[in-house]
């Protein structure tokens with residue numbers, strides 16, 4: 001297991017469009033190890049998603065997984081996404097809280113589509129095509145943005161909801177906010 005350093009806002013790699021992973025490199029030891037290390041790094045950081053640019057690699061690759069204590073219905077199995085296309089299903093967006101491992105300690109309300117169509121390759125190079133919804137759709141949009149040099153702050157309608165985690169918990173977290181609201185990706 002190897003943990004990779006997570007780069008923070010200000011590192012130019014977070015503002016750079018990522019390149020597709022070349023077909024003939026996906027099965028290489030180097031890329032497969034990178035995927036394993038990204039999974040370890042995401043879990044160690046208690047995150048629910050991690051994109052390659054967040055570990056300084058400008059490739060179109062991200063991983064996500066949600067294991068929410070006390071809420072097994074919110075579990076999202078580990079998913080590896082390579083060279084994705086993401087399209088919204090429908091036009092309406094919903095606001096919910098987001099945090100980012102590259103913008104530590106901040107939370108803000110971000111509008112996202114409640115469902116998106118995700119087309120990509122898995123780590124074995126096999127294409128998949130599925131519609132994801134809810135929290136999973138939010139994670140996918142957040143990670144896909146990272147591949148295009150976009151962070152959640154750019155998506156906020158206004159910055160009034162932006163808060164440090166501790167203050168967010170104290171003043172802003174609604175009584176009915178689910179456990180996913182506290183997660184970063």
Ligand SMILES: [Zn+2]
Pocket residue numbers: 099100101102142146185
């Ligand atoms: Zn992020």
